Amino acid sequence: MGVDDQVQGIEVDTLAPLARFLIDPTIYTDAAIFKAAYWFTGEFFVFLDRAPDGRISVELRPKADADMKTAASEFSNALIDARVRQIVLAETGGTRDELVQKAFQEGMPKPGFIGVRSNESAIELA
Numbered sequence: 487m488g489v490d491d492q493v494q495g496i497e498v499d500t501l502a503p504l505a506r507f508l509i510d511p512t513i514y515t516d517a518a519i520f521k522a523a524y525w526f527t528g529e530f531f532v533f534l535d536r537a538p539d540g541r542i543s544v545e546l547r548p549k550a551d552a553d554m555k556t557a558a559s560e561f562s563n564a565l566i567d568a569r570v571r572q573i574v575l576a577e578t579g580g581t582r583d584e585l586v587q588k589a590f591q592e593g594m595p596k597p598g599f600i601g602v603r604s605n606e607s608a609i610e611l612a
Contacts, residue, residue, distance in 0.1 A: 503548050505558035508541040514565050518572060519544075522564035530557065 497506045509519060519542055523532045526546060533545040546557050575582075 503552065503554055505546045505554040505561075507544055507558055507561075508537055509544060509565065510541055514542075514569055515572060518565055518568035521568040521571075522561055525564050525568075526557075526561060 497504075511519070519534070523534060523544065526532050529549055529552065531547040531549065533543075533547070535543040535545075537543045544561065546554065546561065548554070548557070
C-alpha cells in the first residue's frame, strides 16, 4: 500500500488519497461516530466498519483534493463535538423540553376565549 505516514494512529496512503483510523467505542457512542461521519459525507466518502478488536474503523476518501492528515484530525474534532453535544443535551434536555412546552402553551387559546374574528363581511365595498 504506499503508506507515507502513521501519526497517532492515522494512516495516510500516498497512492490513493485516504485516511484510515480506529475509534474506541467506549469513548465515543455510536451516535457521536455516525454524526461525525455524516458531517464529512459532503467532502468525503466515509466507510465505517468494526475491527476484530471491537474498535470502529473509519476510512475517509476525498471527493476532491484534500489534505488527509488534516481531514483525519478534523474528524477527531467532530467526534468530540458530537459527544459534547450529547453530554450537554443529557444535562439540559429536561430544561429545554420544559421551555419548549411552556412556549407552546402560551400560544394556545385560553379556555373561554372565543378568539378574534374578522369583520370583513361587514365592510361594504364602495
